Amino acid sequence: MSTRSEKARLSPSQASEIFSEAAQALWVKFNAWYQTHPEATFDEMDSFLGEEGRGLLGKALQLILRQGDLGSTPEGRHCERCGGEMVFKGYPGKVVEGLRVEAEIPRAYYICPRCEAGVFPPGPTSAAESGEVE
Numbered sequence: 800m801s802t803r804s805e806k807a808r809l810s811p812s813q814a815s816e817i818f819s820e821a822a823q824a825l826w827v828k829f830n831a832w833y834q835t836h837p838e839a840t841f842d843e844m845d846s847f848l849g850e851e852g853r854g855l856l857g858k859a860l861q862l863i864l865r866q867g868d869l870g871s872t873p874e875g876r877h878c879e880r881c882g883g884e885m886v887f888k889g890y891p892g893k894v895v896e897g898l899r900v901e902a903e904i905p906r907a908y909y910i911c912p913r914c915e916a917g918v919f920p921p922g923p924t925s926a927a928e929s930g931e932v933e
């Protein structure tokens with residue numbers, strides 16, 4: 800899994816498969832918890848799913864974005880300071896917290912070898928950071 804950042808972008812079928820696995824994992828966990836808490840109230844189940852579901856919803860949000868370009872451009876980017884060609888450095892993850900969702904979102908990252916300035920081109924993450932994602 801150490802090469803995960805290289806595989807940040809996904810096809811729709813890959814994204815769907817990963818989400819199905821995550822949903823199944825949550826089901827197994829919830830089911831196992833319920834077996835040891837057969838007297839659980841609605842509120843206790845609500846609380847369990849609220850906490851566990853946050854990660855699953857985050858996965859959904861992350862996977863949706865990973866079907867896109869994540870801010871990378873085929874034609875490359877130029878440094879705003881010196882105009883030199885910037886080097887693509889992969890897709891480091893950034894943790895974004897919303898009201899119901901906590902997601903690690905990979906974003907394209909470029910660096911200028913001359914200025915050593917790094918840049919994350921704007922994209923859907925910016926919207927999430929400014930709280931525009933419902």
Ligand SMILES: [Zn+2]
Binds near residue numbers: 879880
């Ligand atoms: Zn530069």
